[in-house]
Amino acid sequence: DTAVSQTPKYLVTQMGNDKSIKCEQNLGHDTMYWYKQDSKKFLKIMFSYNNKELIINETVPNRFSPKSPDKAHLNLHINSLELGDSAVYFCASSQAGQPQHFGDGTRLSIL
């Protein structure tokens, strides 16, 4: 019954590796997002997709590549992980003008 689900919940990996985080929403929303929350709890938008089309792409290193196979899924692939990538990554979805529904986050730790 989870509205926005992300996997994995925890991800511990070494610097230089490539990893993916998956996100699925069952709310029928048209728009999905990826956010990064740093150690100071500040949420920052990374990407936004509307009906599988990229509409927001903030200043994010091109090592980060989102992929939306359909409007219910937005996955995030990260190449060549760096120490500064350690954070909590949140997926969210929304429908026109309505509040966003967030997943519970993926805690990424780079060793």
Add this chain to the structure above:
Amino acid sequence: KNQVEQSPQSLIILEGKNCTLQCNYTVSPFSNLRWYKQDTGRGPVSLTIMTFSENTKSNGRYTATLDADTKQSSLHITASQLSDSASYICVVSAMGGGNKLTFGTGTQLKVEL
């Protein structure tokens, strides 16, 4: 530059007491303002959303106010409970494509016995 500032940064209150959290913003053109509650280890959950024409909105013991002229909002929590311990985030949406939101850094509230 669009900004959202919240105060206080953290707050400790006794169970049963009321408290008020503040949010000042410089986002323009303004579309709406939202308050979210984020429990530890969870994603943010929406409490209220207010547009330009609304100056107060309630959700149970949570009441948000908005003064669009002074660009200020407050979240008032009545009769606090231990479960209110969380981070409260003010988020302001600007008009235009992409539903672009500006997030505040949050107020960390702890309710103690």
